[in-house]
Structures are given as structure tokens and as C-alpha cells.
Amino acid sequence: MGWYQWPSSIYPSLFWMILPIWRTWSPSCADCGRWRPRGRWPERGGPATMASEHGGFTGIRGFLETSFVDWPGNICAVLFLGGCNFRCPYCHNPHLVLSPTELDEIPWEDVASSLRRLRGWVDGVCITGGEPTLHPQLMRLLWEIQALGLQAKLDTNGSRPHVIAELLIHGLLQAVSIDLKAPLRAVPYARACGVDPPLEEIRRSLEILGGSSVELEFRTTVVPGLVEEGDLLEMASSLPSRGRYTLQGFRPGSTLDPRLGKTRALPQEELERLRGAVQRVRQPAASNNTPLSHQQAHGLQMEGLGEHVEGLESLQPISPL
DSSP states (O other), rough: OOGGGGTTHHHHHHHHHHHHHHHSSBBOOTTTTTBOOOOOTTTTTTTTHHHHHHHHOOEEEEEEEEEESSSTTTTEEEEEEESSSSOTTSSSSHHHHHHGGGSSSOHHHHHHHHHHHHBBOOOOOEEEEEEEEGGGTHHHHHHHHHHOOOOOOOOOOEEEHHHHHHHHHOOSSSEEEOOOOOOOHHHHHHHSSSOOOOOOOOOOOOOOOSOSEEEEEEEEEEEETTTTTTHHHHHHHHOOSEEEEEEEEOOOSSSSSGGGGTOOOOHHHHHHHHHHHHHHHHHHHHHHOOOOOOOHHHHSSOOOGGOOOSSOOOOOOOOOO
8 A cells, every 4th residue: 555545644643653763863962962953053052052143033023921821721921923824804913914014023132031031930932923833933933932941832723734743843842722713614714714724734733733742722712703603513523632622702802804893792601601512512522533513513402603793794704915
């Protein structure tokens, strides 16, 4: 049987079987003893040497010194990188998506100085955006964070699985949160992400992350009129068994699509009810790995979300600029 005939489900297993062999073959840093990829920096160097020789990271458009919500169970700093390949109409960081170069760039030296001061207080750094995996210097930023002795969490839309895989191979991530906009079908996903969705790439990212050992979170923003209860149940049953599934409430206000700016947020009690429904579906799905079909999920007799939306029936994807 040729390699091209193997079922796709075998590739994540092969990936994690080969990783220890690769790390054994690749030389370790002469100073710290950690594994490093061949040719990344001079023989006597490590992440700190690379940072000092090649200058600081560029592209940081926002910096939050302390957050108690961006990495559940941890206190973290948050770095915001500009640019995104999605145009989610409910995005509450439209300037990071549409015009990141108009935002002041924060020098890495200033960020690093703050992170050194915060060591012992923050557990790590959450890198978000925008979409961080689009940034050509993302790996370099993670080496810089590792050199400071801090852990790293990545927020991503899952559209660039090769970047995620490379970061995992290099041991640069301790946690990943992947934003899932809707069930992995063309029409609902396009409506929620605003572009022609890269569904196969997102599926590949889910496979890679599901087979990894990093802390893993799947996250969906519950936007009235864009994501219905049946969609949430369908997603909950089809995700990899490892990792938690989090529902977060939509926040009206400054959104990429102004039509959503005045949409009423879901009442907190309704959001809690949905969280409970999702967990009831996810627990048995995690044990038997049998996802609900689209028809099954929408056939469940539960109250929908349509009553909370005002005039969004004709909402269409927004073309990327």
C-alpha cells in the first residue's frame, strides 16, 4: 500500500511517533542542553543568543501586562499581533484586522523589559491577534519568550496547520486555543468567518492538535443569528476528544461589520444553558467518538437563538481587503 493510500487519521500518530526520533537526532544547545533545530543559531548559542544577535521582534501592536481570562487557570501577559486572513463580522479588534500598520508598534525591548519585571507573577504569555500564524517572525517571538523562562499560549483560527505543526515540533507552545466559528461546512463557516473558509486546513489543525500533548481549548463565540444551538451541539460532538470546549458570549460594540455592533448579546442565563447542553453532548462524544450529524444536531428539540437577532438574516461574508 502506497503512502498516499493511507487513511488520513494515521498521520497525526506518525507525526508524534517520529518527533522523539527527530529530537534525538538533532543536536542540543551547548549552553542549556535543550534540543534545538539544526542551523537555527550558532553552535554556542541558544534562544537568548539568537535574540541578541539578530535584534528584537517586530510587529507587536498591543500589549496587556496582566490577564486573568486569556489563559484559564493562569495569569498571563497578552501580545496582540496585527493582520488576519479572516473577516469575522463580529470581530471586536477590527483595527488589528483591517489596518494594523496604523497602530503604533510596540518595541520588543519594552515588552521584554516588562516581562522580566513580571516574572514570578505571570505564568506565561498569550499570543493573539489578528491571526498570529500569519506573522513571519512568530517562531522568533516564541524563542524570545522561551529565553525569558516563560511559557507560551497561542490563539489561532487554525487556517495554517503547517505553522502550528512546526511550533509544536520545536516545543515552543504549552497551550493552544483554536477559534471555531461554525460547523465545518462551507456555507455556515463562510457566513461566520467572512471569507471562503479553508476547511481542510482547519480539519488538519484539529488533527495535529488532537494528537499533541499541549493544553488544548476549542472556542466558539456565540453570536445571535450566526451560530445556532444545533450548530454548537454538532461541533461539540465532532471535536477531538482531548481538550475543553468553551463558549464565549458575543460582545456588542465596535465590530468589524457595523451591522452587528448593536445586536443584543445573549442573556447570561441562556449562555449558561447552552454551555450545559454542549457539555452533555461532548462527554459521551468524547468517549465513543461518534459525532452528531447536521440533521441530528438540528433535530434536537431545544430552543434556538433566532429570537435574539435583529435584521441579520441577509448577512453575507465580507471580502478580505
